[in-house]
Amino acid sequence: MKARGDASLSTSRSTLRGLFVAGTDTGVGKTWVSTGLALAARAEGRGLAVMKPVAAGADATPDGLRNEDAVDLIEAAASDARYEDVNPYCLSSPMSPHLAAAEAGVCIDPAVIRSAAGRLTAAGEWLLVEGAGGWRAPISDLETMADVARALGLPVLLVVGLRLGCLNHTLLTCEAIERDGLTFAGWIGNVLEPDMRALEANVAWLAKRCGEPFALLPREAPGAGSASARAASLASASRRLMQL
Ligand SMILES: Nc1ncnc2c1ncn2[C@@H]1O[C@H](COP(=O)(O)OP(=O)(O)O)[C@@H](O)[C@H]1O
Ligand SMILES: [Mg+2]
Secondary structure, eight states: OOOOOHHHHHHHTSSOOEEEEEESSTTSSHHHHHHHHHHHHHHTTOOOEEEOOEEEOOEEETTEEEOHHHHHHHHHHTOOSOHHHHOSEEESSSSOHHHHHHHHTOOOOHHHHHHHHHHHTTTOOOEEEEOOSSTTOBSSSSOBHHHHHHHHTOOEEEEEEESTTHHHHHHHHHHHHHHTTOOEEEEEEEESOTTOTTHHHHHHHHHHHHOSOSEEEOOOOTTOSOHHHHHHHTHHHHHHHHTO
């Protein structure tokens, strides 16, 4: 792993308030949870800034490349920020960011992301950041999404995709977050397999090791469950997380 000087860490951790949303894997519900938290905050009159710093998989539009997660976050937060600040690295191909960046001839620089975060929060906004992939998803040959999280210095909320294997993924991710010197803020469980065996026992084990979850979200049937219902089930979590 690439070593970073203390000086760069201390400057990059200066003034941001907010949360970095990581996941136990890709496709576990980071966007599902992040947009729900943003909607819940807005429903109670709390504004926030949002960011999807690195996105791989984008559509060409008249305004340039646009990534679905970033667009969903912007919509949920009713953000009027520049797209380029919300999503400084928007890469065309849906594959590991380091490969999508190499294909595009782009070098992902966490310092550029930190600068964009500064612009998004210039008026003191609370910042919700959605990561990409899991904690060690590569952004280059040497760096991973963890380096992006370190550059931002925010506490980390872990979205646990509740399915077989999640206990191992959760513990490994928590250990890595702590080893990287960041604060583990807590976790939200997202049920990926509605008929997962021993779901409650898995949640109980996680609660013993990682603390009680901020929320547990059920698996919604396709087409069922509205965004406002999801926001309502995340209202208390959103309130408590924004006080961290
Ligand atoms: N609790 C849930 N119920 C129903 N669909 C869900 C739920 N959580 C996530 N999804 C869907 O699963 C897919 C992956 O979720 P997403 O939030 O995009 O994951 P990530 O951001 O971690 O890659 C999306 O299509 C999303 O709408
Ligand atoms: Mg996502």
